[in-house]
Amino acid sequence: MTQQRPPSELRSVFARHGLRCTQQRQVLYEVLVSTDRHPTAEQLYRMVGERDSGLSMATVYNTLEAFCEAGLCLKLAALNGSCRYDGATHDHLHFKDVRTGEIRDVPEEISEMLLDSIPREVLSEIEKKMGIKLHRIDVDLIGEDIPPG
Amino acid sequence: MTQQRPPSELRSVFARHGLRCTQQRQVLYEVLVSTDRHPTAEQLYRMVGERDSGLSMATVYNTLEAFCEAGLCLKLAALNGSCRYDGATHDHLHFKDVRTGEIRDVPEEISEMLLDSIPREVLSEIEKKMGIKLHRIDVDLIGEDIPPG
DNA sequence: TTTCCTGCAAAAGCTTTGCAAGTAC
DNA sequence: GTACTTGCAAAGCTTTTGCAGGAAA
Numbered sequence: 001m002t003q004q005r006p007p008s009e010l011r012s013v014f015a016r017h018g019l020r021c022t023q024q025r026q027v028l029y030e031v032l033v034s035t036d037r038h039p040t041a042e043q044l045y046r047m048v049g050e051r052d053s054g055l056s057m058a059t060v061y062n063t064l065e066a067f068c069e070a071g072l073c074l075k076l077a078a079l080n081g082s083c084r085y086d087g088a089t090h091d092h093l094h095f096k097d098v099r100t101g102e103i104r105d106v107p108e109e110i111s112e113m114l115l116d117s118i119p120r121e122v123l124s125e126i127e128k129k130m131g132i133k134l135h136r137i138d139v140d141l142i143g144e145d146i147p148p149g
Numbered sequence: 150m151t152q153q154r155p156p157s158e159l160r161s162v163f164a165r166h167g168l169r170c171t172q173q174r175q176v177l178y179e180v181l182v183s184t185d186r187h188p189t190a191e192q193l194y195r196m197v198g199e200r201d202s203g204l205s206m207a208t209v210y211n212t213l214e215a216f217c218e219a220g221l222c223l224k225l226a227a228l229n230g231s232c233r234y235d236g237a238t239h240d241h242l243h244f245k246d247v248r249t250g251e252i253r254d255v256p257e258e259i260s261e262m263l264l265d266s267i268p269r270e271v272l273s274e275i276e277k278k279m280g281i282k283l284h285r286i287d288v289d290l291i292g293e294d295i296p297p298g
Numbered sequence: 299t300t301t302c303c304t305g306c307a308a309a310a311g312c313t314t315t316g317c318a319a320g321t322a323c
Numbered sequence: 324g325t326a327c328t329t330g331c332a333a334a335g336c337t338t339t340t341g342c343a344g345g346a347a348a
Contacts, residue, residue, distance in 0.1 A: 020347055022303065041337080056305045061338065063303090077226030077245070081312060082337060095281060096226075106275055114271050122263050126255055126290065132244060134292040141275065143283040169322055171328065190312080205330045210313060212328090230337065231312060 017070035024055045028063050032073060033087035038094070038103040040082050076103060076138070091115055095141045106141065114139065166219035173204045177212050181222060182236035187243075187252040189231050225252060225287070240264055244290045255290065263288065 010029065014021045031047045032039070039047065045060050064085055067073045074086040076094065080101035093106035093114060105111075118137070127134055159178065163170045180196045181188070188196065194209050213234055216222045223235040225243065229250035242255035242263060254260075267286070276283055 020302065022347075024304070057337095058306075058339080059304055066303095075228060077228045079224060079226045079232070081230055081232060083228070083230060093275075095275075095279060097281075098284065104279070107278065110271060110275055110278070114267060117266050117268055117271075118263060119266055122259060122266075123290075126242075126244075126259055127292075129256065129259070130244060130253070131295050131297070132290075132292050133295050134290055135247065136291050138287070138289040138291055140287040140289065141272075141281075141283055142285050142287055143276075143281050146280050146282050148280070169327065171322075173329070206312095207314080207331075208329055215328095229311095 013072070017072060019066060019070055019072075024059055025063055025066075027051065028055070028060065029067070029072065029087070032067075032085060033089075035087075036105050038076060038084040038086050038105075040078075040084055042082075044085065074136070078103060079142075091136075093139045093141060095143065098142060098144050162221070166221060168215060168219055168221075173208055174212055174215075176200065177204070177209065178216070178221065178236070181216075181234060182238075184236075185254055187225060187233040187235050187254075189227075189233050191231075193234065223285070227252060228291075240285075242288045242290060244292065247291060247293050 010026050011021045013029075014025065019025065027048050028044065031044060031051065035047075037043070041057065041060050041064060044064070045055075045057055048055060048060075064073065064075070067085075068075050072087070074088050076084045076086055078084050078101045079096055079098060082101065084103050090108065092108055092111040095104045095106055096102070097104075115137075123134060123137070126132075159175055160170045162178075163174065168174065176197050177193065180193060180200065184196075186192070190206065190209050190213060193213070194204075194206055197204060197209075213222065213224070217224050217234075221236070223237050225233045225235055227233050227250045228245055228247060231250065233252050239257065241257055241260040244253045244255055245251070246253075264286075272283060272286070275281075
């Protein structure tokens with residue numbers, strides 16, 4: 001499948017991260033950043049299938065792995081054994097539902113309040129003491145929906 | 150298998166949480182709280198097998214599920230699709246290794262510093278705004294080990 | 299033209315489930 | 324005696340892998 005007219009924007013995003021610009025990667029990336037639903041690989045596979053001819057599950061996994069390595073998306077650990085992906089552009093908290101495994105964003109302004117309250121110097125102290133390199137912090141609120149009414 | 154001489158301490162822990170006191174649950178619980186390694190179900194299965202005749206994987210999963218429901222342990226989401234269990238007695242942060250999926254505790258005094266800095270009122274605001282009931286907060290430091298040297 | 303990516307199919311890993319026998323209370 | 328738990332085996336779901344053909348640079 002030869003590429004005809006890739007949006008130059010996407011093309012340069014990939015180039016900057018050392019990724020080849022394939023049809024499949026473009027479609028997957030567009031779908032990923034267009035949602036805040038933190039889809040599973042399976043859900044992405046179906047979402048892409050609705051827009052386009054489709055691509056294989058293997059490619060979905062390979063591509064997501066490549067995106068994560070390149071820093072284009074985050075891999076989130078869900079509570080029910082599957083993984084979810086987040087085309088995050090800003091830091092935010094996640095709410096994880098213990099019943100469904102669903103992940104929702106915590107509204108941005110509240111997320112910020114909480115994240116801003118974390119002292120930076122504590123983090124660098126942790127890096128030093130534990131001999132690790134931090135990529136990011138995930139703050140997850142674990143709980144369940146209150147049934148309305 | 151009839152129970153002969155259950156440690157009354159454990160027995161009352163289970164009773165308080167509405168759990169029947171079976172041989173298997175006792176062994177599994179003892180193994181779980183004796184480690185800070187955040188074992189997977191598979192690892193617990195092997196650890197129990199070393200001490201005792203053994204129990205089936207199905208029972209490991211059933212029992213861990215029962216413990217979690219009862220609040221006797223935490224189910225942690227690992228980054229590689231498996232789940233890990235934590236017989237936690239105090240709040241602490243976790244470091245998750247993106248390469249191995251391993252989970253390590255962040256030392257208690259640093260964990261406390263960070264957790265104490267999170268304003269309580271922000272959490273209750275989140276509960277109200279999102280219509281959820283929080284069980285706990287997981288603060289996960291995502292990163293990788295720095296090779297020594 | 300070289301290197302990397304895709305897609306298929308198969309395998310591997312983790313977790314859940316149905317059901318009969320057994321145990322706690 | 325009743326209700327819950329265990330263990331086996333099988334199934335279900337998620338993710339990874341090997342490899343041949345194809346596309347990007």
